[in-house]
């Protein structure tokens with residue numbers, strides 16, 4: 113199978129190799145050193161401010177979305193949540209569950225967040241803002257410079273879910289005034305699913321140290337304390353952390369963030385250029401689309417996007433990514449993260465062309 117989903121994605125051979133080894137014992141100075149290196153390399157890739165720290169959470173991206181909501185905010189906050197797709201909606205649900213007062217900025221799915229929309233929320237006493245860098249369900253890329261300036265002006269704590277956008281799209285905590293940001297192991301880092309990582313500036317650290325969280329596993333103050341000696345409070349997904357270390361070092365040795373960004377961007381552009389003649393249209397405006405994923409709408413009457421996913425899987429041995437909910441019949445997605453070659457993209461395009469010949473799209 114060739115995998116064009118948005119996660120888990122195709123892993124590098126080096127990552128697979130490490131996954132085949134025995135799991136080492138981890139309460140050792142050797143493992144602590146690996147963790148310290150993971151922390152500093154992640155801070156660098158997020159372009160985090162000085163004294164930033166990282167929380168290594170064993171749990172998928174959603175665990176760190178929830179952990180962030182629990183640790184950074186309280187009932188005394190008043191937060192803005194951008195809901196432009198299923199991950200934005202997840203933040204709304206998390207604020208409900210944890211009783212964080214919130215206002216939802218509800219966007220038409222696939223549409224950008226604009227200055228015009230944001231200006232309604234200036235000087236309204238908001239203390240926090242939550243949104244995705246890339247809303248993976250639609251492929252929209254939010255204008256993080258616009259958001260960061262808005263938050264900076266209004267003294268708003270900015271928590272960004274960069275789970276899918278990290279490495280695919282330009283992202284800088286410093287430039288974009290981001291206080292805390294997360295990513296997950298199975299997205300562009302191309303590791304097995306299992307872990308998610310939160311990079312936190314000093315304000316974020318202060319918030320979770322002061323906050324009395326009613327949870328043992330999600331107590332970030334405890335993670336920060338243990339992290340000082342390169343450890344986690346509980347047994348982490350040790351193999352993933354070793355794979356992370358290898359991956360981060362390889363990124364570092366191969367031109368850093370700039371190069372990864374370029375590789376993924378070029379791959380997305382290559383794919384989008386190759387499908388121009390096919391009966392699909394992009395779900396998001398081209399200038400506001402993430403490099404992580406392309407969401408496509410089949411334009412011919414009566415064609416089900418979900419059916420395309422099924423046929424491509426069963427008859428061509430390729431996974432593309434179906435959509436859920438209301439968009440299931442209307443939209444499918446093609447991911448650009450993970451270890452994907454140009455040859456594999458050509459095979460996907462050839463499969464689409466074949467479907468066209470068979471009058472199936």
Ligand SMILES: *Cc1c(COP(=O)(O)O)cnc(C)c1O
Nearest residue numbers: 172173174199244248273275276
């Ligand atoms: C994948 C993803 C997540 C996390 O999903 P999990 O299934 O919990 O790993 C969160 N936010 C975004 C934007 C994502 O793409």
